[in-house]
Amino acid sequence: MSAQEGRLAPVHIVVGAASEGVVLRPESGESETVCRADFARRVRVLDAENVRWVWDDTTTWYPGLLEAGVRIGRCVDLRLSHAILRNSALTAGSELARAAVGPWDRPRREHREPDGALFALDDEDGGKVDADPVAEWALQQDAIATSADAGRIQRLLAAESAGALIAAEMRFAGMPWRADVHEELLADLLGPRPKPGERPARIEAALGETRRLLDVPDLNPDSPAELLKGLARGGVLATSTRSWELKKITHPAIPSLLEYKKLARLASANGWNWVDTWVEGGRFRPDYVVGGVVTGRWATSGGGALQLPKQIRGAAVADAGWKLVVADAAQLEPRILAAMAGDRDMVAAGAAGDLYAGIVASGAIDTREHAKVALLGAMYGATQGDGGRLMPQLARAYPKAISMVEDAARAGERGEIVSTRLGRSSPLPGTTWRELQDDAYGEDANPAAADRARSYARSWGRFTRNFIVQGTAAEWALCWMASLRNRLTELSGDLWFTEAPHLVFFLHDELVVHTPEAFADRVADEVRAAAADAGRLLFGALPVEFPLTVATVDNYGQAK
DNA sequence: GTACTGGGCCAC
């Protein structure tokens, strides 16, 4: 990696596809064209200088480089950057934002399995013909330069692009996953692997018990409508088959039915079929979709990586002689809320470690549980239950923090956009919003139309209310990971990154590093230092703490 | 056969 980093400005090299191979265009100096076979070698050599690679799409270029054994330091992902600049309130006046929708506004290409070609550069639909990366890069630089706050948007774009590299690297490295351990867990919970078309023994037993106790021998538990009818025949009058509703009903058959639902869910979502499909060569490799959620959170596709149930996390086992360092940002979103609002009282409440306990200690709310639901309610827009009821108390104690989310909600209700700390902006409401508002105030206005309009506007307000917090938390997490990536690279010396401590998993406010045992303590230190870096990147000198729980474990199930 | 929707539930 670049030894000059921080002292010399990086040289940008724009990467583009050409019929003869790949064109590398430095900001100044001669362009060069290399054949595809030489591309990876050339990138390796040039990246040793202080280079920032500018390319249309990291998912197009980087997996091939990694396969060829080449890792890079930094990049500009033009597609991801374009999406941010297109919508950001900070660049709304730019030529880029005002231009017609074009090839740079398309979603990323579908992931394709390697088909022998090292780099899949050809676009079947020919959409890349007018997508000149040099011209786009110039437009983006102009948008940044003329931005209302170039520093913020620059930090956001850097973090997003770093995220793109990390996503590709995590997929390449994979989360260690022991199929044999997973199957042992399944056997313990469900019974031995069943023959195709049969239910696992424990599930069959729970169903048999339910049928017997209900006295409905042909109860079909897998169709909600059928189940509801079956329950009625057995004398259980339920309005839905949701577990939390069934829990409220007292009937001897309910416990075994809940057991059935729990186990059947595990078997269908993360059972033997999941292992067969998603675990290969001792690794689980989800496809991370950077910026895949409107708020800037990552999405994933394949294997449900964002919803791995706690029951099977024990199958993520570090390699022999290695450890998993699992780090989790405690109460991230409420802390983000306090920091971005500049609410020093709420920041102070979190300083001692437990923000909810700090709120109770301040006298604002009576119990920790109430503090928690009130604060979550403030971020989600609760109107009922404890959350809704306690919110006014919270607003009196922390007016800055609460008015910030209230303002975001009102803006959304009016159909305006809102923005995160670094300048990612929410989309405008869709046509439904406009139509309903028109209906409510137009010639055919009536109370029902007004209700519909108000209800839809409120719902959009809950979205914008949550957007600023969830989106800023996503920015914090990106900065955290990006800083950690640099720090781990420093630790690794000349080792290839998968032979040294490296990121293998990320989940909104939690990350996992796979590391040789000897490095584990240093990794834990770097994870904490990176969290402090992220706090400074977003909030400067504001003395806000982002405490982590860090666990060094043999398997993911041992963490928290 | 494929495409889509709603119910349900997992994660944060």
Added chain:
DNA sequence: AAACGTGGCCCAGTAC
């Protein structure tokens, strides 16, 4: 405790 944000995935049921 249960209605208040963001998602993905599985399944059953339905439309074509």
